[in-house]
Amino acid sequence: MFEDKKDDFFLARWVSGELSEEEFKAFKKHPEYQYYAKIMAGADALDLKTYNVEKELIALKSKRENTTNKKKKGTVIKLLPYVAVAASIAIIFGIFLFGPKDDFATQYGETLTVQLPDGSEMILNAKSKASFDKDNWKNTRLVSLEGEAFFKVTKGSKFTVSTKNGEVSVLGTQFNVQSHNALFEVNCYEGKVSVVNKNYTEILTAGKAYRNYGNTPENWTFTGAEPTWLTNTSSFRSIPLKYVFKELEEQYNIQINSSNIDLTTIYTGTFPNNNKEVALRTVFSTLGMDYTISEDGNTVVLEK
Missing domain, CATH: 3.55.50.30 (Phage tail protein beta-alpha-beta fold)
Incomplete structure (x- = not known):
């Protein structure tokens, strides 16, 4: 799950309270920390039955001894102490992911990467909010945004980012949207995007940008493969x-x-x-x- 974590049971150890102080501090700085913290926040509301690890270990070992495709005993011992925790994470994770609506927000100085249901990617800049309806995603591919975000959109039906200042629609491309108060700015990094701002419509191709503040539209060209705030x-x-x-x-x-x-x-x-x-x-x-x-x-x- 986390490329920078050396052990495969990092999340399980986190849930079990077994992370070292250094590991926990590093995890809190990870862009996905808030995402998993939100998942675990719902754990108390679940009525999960106690998982008898020892009983299930004996049953599983007995079953595996009767099969021809045996695996090393050491591997089984390493995995099973975390089965209950991993199962709980899977249950909570499923409930969270498949709810009717997903909402995401970043705090001061934070960024957050979110994988959308169709494989598209959304990266939120600091103090930004975004939401989408997962149940109706195939029909709409609609994201509501307040703040700033960079999108990498997979090809498919129309994909729309809606803000209070205007809308951006694409089929498959990479672009950045910023909407703060009266400021509305869109930068197209790949493909083509349609920008609708009040009574003004603009088609942007790669390397083109549009901005409107104070009811004054502006266009320009730029170079670069992605927004500088990503770095x-x-x-x-x-x-x-x-x-x-x-x-x-x-x-x-x-x-x-x-x-x-x-x-x-x-x-x-x-x-x-x-x-x-x-x-x-x-x-x-x-x-x-x-x-x-x-x-x-x-x-x-x-x-x-």
Whole structure:
């Protein structure tokens, strides 16, 4: 399940409370941690019967001894102590996956990769939300999004991402959608996408982008195979400063006091998503602004 885990029973050991402190800390940083935490949150609501491991071990060993296709005894011993836990995970996992509606959300500085029912992939950026109806997926392939996400869509029927600012429809492609307040931006990385924003419709091909904020549509071309935020860098092209500050806040869980700043100032630049000190220095030095940080590190006060 996790490429970076050396043992095959990582989830079972997690459920059993057998992870070391270092392993648990590393797991919490994994993009799928919240996903499994949500699965396990429903465990208390299930009335699972106690699994008699010793009894089932004896029965299974007896059955296996009577077959011609025998396996090593050591393999059986290694697997069976985790059977009850693994079975519980499978039951919970099935209930969670096949519910009528799936909702996903990321916190400050987090990203989350979600495999959709048709094999398409959705990667959520920090402080974003997405949902879809699994039961009706074959008929709709519809995802509701608030925030930012990158999609890798498998070919098939029309695939639609719906936001409060507009819709993006494709058949099979890779694209990024950002919808924050009045900002709506779409970048096409592969294939072709249809963008509908209020009374405006745009067809984007690979390397083309569309943006609308303040009822002002804008188009441009770009290079790159994927959004830079996937590699821990936030990038901005001629965008009002308020959206840059919003991204800083969402990546680092901070509040920027900008009461004396003109937030309509246009900004072009980047900052890292994994080093707060460098990110703040990069943005504000570019703008020629001084700043101070509160003692708790949660508030940034700007000075002209």
